[in-house]
């Protein structure tokens with residue numbers, strides 16, 4: 630019994646969130662992502678600009694970002710569109726970083742960040758949100774049909790859901806690759822087609838399903854290289870073991886993505902009816 634029922638551990642994220650606001654880690658993000666929007670994923674500013682048109686979000690609307698990490702991506706949405714945002718993440722240090730980033734960007738009045746486990750019922754009323762996003766985190770939740778049912782409950786009729794699944798199985802994987810690629814707490818790997826099915830089973834209408842694996846391969850490789858060129862500074866901060874593990878994770882993540890064996894998809898769906 631046990632493991633699959635225990636709460637997901639975000640342990641591996643500690644390195645990035647504990648040091649998130651240090652200049653060294655910001656430099657790594659700039660080099661890896663081109664623009665540091667405060668992300669801890671495979672998401673870039675260019676990609677978010679493309680995703681934004683699908684969200685139909687604007688002033689007066691409210692967006693929930695599930696597993697928001699340090700909040701950078703959702704704060705950028707608030708800044709560009711004028712909407713209000715709520716971000717939840719299980720990692721306390723990530724939420725602390727998000728709250729301070731919101732203040733730094735002058736967005737504290739329109740941003741509410743809370744520590745919460747996204748795998749259970751969320752403490753929001755039905756139809757609370759115009760849009761829900763979840764970037765590169767759904768793979769950490771064990772119960773996908775329940776998760777999507779909960780998000781459907783929280784969406785207003787006509788509201789938009791956008792999520793990325795970064796580890797869709799699309800080719801052969803060795804046990805060694807699986808072990809390294811799934812080393813940050815709980816992971817659920819699903820075959821391509823599963824996410825679409827669950828979306829439809831929840832009564833949502835699927836609008837977009839797009840392969841965005843290339844971004845993941847590029848970012849993983851760029852992040853590995855940016856860290857490698859700073860290894861002398863990173864090793865004393867992280868310790869040799871954690872530094873090497875992170876580099877191996879990024880190497881494997883880049884390789885299986887580049888070879889199309891683990892793929893990243895973005896899904897956009899809308900909640901129909903109800904009015």
Ligand SMILES: C[S@@+](CC[C@H](N)C(=O)[O-])C[C@H]1O[C@@H](n2cnc3c(N)ncnc32)[C@H](O)[C@@H]1O
Pocket residue numbers: 637639642667668669670671672695696697698699700702717718719720723745746747748763764765766769770
């Ligand atoms: C790859 S990061 C993505 C963070 C953010 N979406 C971004 O783009 O920067 C995955 C996030 O999922 C969060 N997470 C993992 N399990 C969770 C859970 N059960 N509830 C809420 N957040 C969780 C981790 O703490 C981490 O911040």
